[in-house]
Amino acid sequence: MSILSITNLRLRRGDREILRGVNASVAAGELVALMGLSGGGKTTVLRCVAALETFEDGAIDVGGVVLRPGPQPPRATIRELRTRVGMVFQLHYLFEHLSVLDNVTLAPTQVAHLPRAEAEQRALELLETLGVAHRRNALPRELSGGEAQRVAIARAMAMEPPLLLMDEPTASLDPARRGELGETLVQLTGAGRTLVVTTHDDDFARDFATRVVILAEGEVVEEGDPRQVLTNPQHEATKRLLQSARVR
């Protein structure tokens, strides 16, 4: 059963056509790696699904909540969408003025109206699972990149969205940390979560993703089993992507 389906998504900013008819579908429990060279539109696709961008054509269906072209969707639609989609940003965007614990409890107390004690209890459990509970009183600027990322995951997970979007989570991690992150994400899908992750890192995709989708020049050019697609690329864009990864 598909939890996310994107149909013919088109988006332009000024003269530039950024997405030229993206089609993709994600089933519940999948860990999809969305790959492509920089400027290919990966992040834009995630932002459209999180309703942070409006688009010109097509449709996005998140478990029955449908986003359509045009200006900001109605408030009720947005509210409904927020309960289904969580997002972890590449630069984390932790709330600078709040401690780690307060970052994680803000939405549960203010949006879901959980009692403070209960929200803290659950936040601590999440931080424990992610291995950053000891940093609960730190401010975001005092965290390392890896710690900040795990806090950002905990913050998004605290609202228990069925679908979690992650933008370039591997970008700032060394190989050992990348492995840890992969294990964590696989655990999350095991617990019934669905993940869509943009990445440049084909090793990461090969090791942890259930499926890979290659995006180039605003279109999906290839998709399928990561081992197959990344070992035996069919499309020029995929080959270039793998080459650039080798050079790096």
Added chain:
Amino acid sequence: MRRIALLAILLASAANAQQPIFRWGGDAEGGAPFVEADPNDPSKLRGFDVEVAEQIAKGLGKRPEFVQVSFSDIDQSVQRGDFEIGMSGVEDTPPRRRMLAATIPYFEFHEVLTMRAEDRGKFSTLAALRGRRIGTLGGTIAYERVLAAEKSDGVICVSYDDDVHPYADLRAGRLDAVLLDNIIAVRSMRRVPGLWTEPNPVATGHYIGVLATGNTALRDRINEILRARMRDGTLESIYRKWGIWDRYQPAFFASVLNENAPKKPAETVAATKQIDIVLRYIPALLRASLITIVLSCAAMALAVFAGVFIASGRVYGNPLVRALLTIYVEVVRGTPVLLQLFVLYYGLSSVIRLPAFIAALLGLGLNYAAYESEIYRGALEAVPRGQLEAARTLGLTESQVLRLVRGPQAFRIALAPMTNDFVALLKDSSLVSVITVIELTKQTSIFAANIGSWVIPGILCAALYLVLSLPLSRLAGRLEDRWRAATE
């Protein structure tokens, strides 16, 4: 023809240039009959003080030249040598005699009570005005007299920086009486209808000329000239021309001419030791500091509150709201706060009669609100977009994003400029003395006028401002540190 006229002008100006200049200082804002711009030729001056100065210059064989100076600064200005003599309704007081070289008195005036015509006969003495508001010009004998009556008779003293607005406020009902020099009262009754002046004077005083302390030789020559012009009737004819020759002057002239020593000045302030006067003023300065701090805090609270609304409106509002708020901010920032205070207090008095303190609070608060709103708007826009998007994806509504994420982060950005503004407001609060609120700076200048020196009052005043502003800066600094410090 033209060439001849030109030659004549050149010759005349050459003759003028040869004649030495006698500079005299006064305040043309004081108006007729003292000194005013000639309505027929505003580049020329007229008034009885102008003519007395001309007589003195003539006696010295010099050409008079007028130097404009604010009435309250005449003493300081003559002392630092801006002109040889200061004389436009300058009163004979003990501190003046102590600090400066004073001429013999050349005119006798009387402090008289003016009231609304319907109160005629009701307030013939200061004592009859218990609990009532009496307006007067700050730093004058009349002011000292009313201040004394505040203690002895329970009247309320309201101090002005000029002698026009007290009568306007009397007519408007903000005051119950005005105590000022009789010639000012007569002139004002012509200007403002429906007033009546009690004929029996409350006090008597004299106008003198003042020269710098060491300038006694010139002072003595001027005294001789003044005596001569009293004797030969020149002063009488000048006073008659300006309609100020009255039944008191002949006796006054006679007493001046009969005495060799300068006439004893009006004793409104008992001659006391300097240190006693300083000590006597300290409670008044502390009270004035309290007014300054209360006014500044209340005005800042208003500015912050209104500023937050204006900034939110400019960031989140629809185009009409944004346009209106932009106009407000630009108009307020583009015009002097002094003008805004005048408009609020005097300009609006026909529509709504605001008490002086409220007008001061509104004027400063609404003025600073414009500046605060710009700080907050800048701070709101400086919060990174990612912070807002992160909050939105968590399901926070726009108002929650503002309240829980954007606002708190913007506040941290705005804190330092806000502290600056508060300290600036503390000092700008001295402007409200123009609408009769006596705060720290005004009290200091009254103090200085009374002891005839700025040294001690200036140091005390500066110390009090620092005591008020330093804790603010410290507090803000500590808050900033707390938000910036690592809490590991």
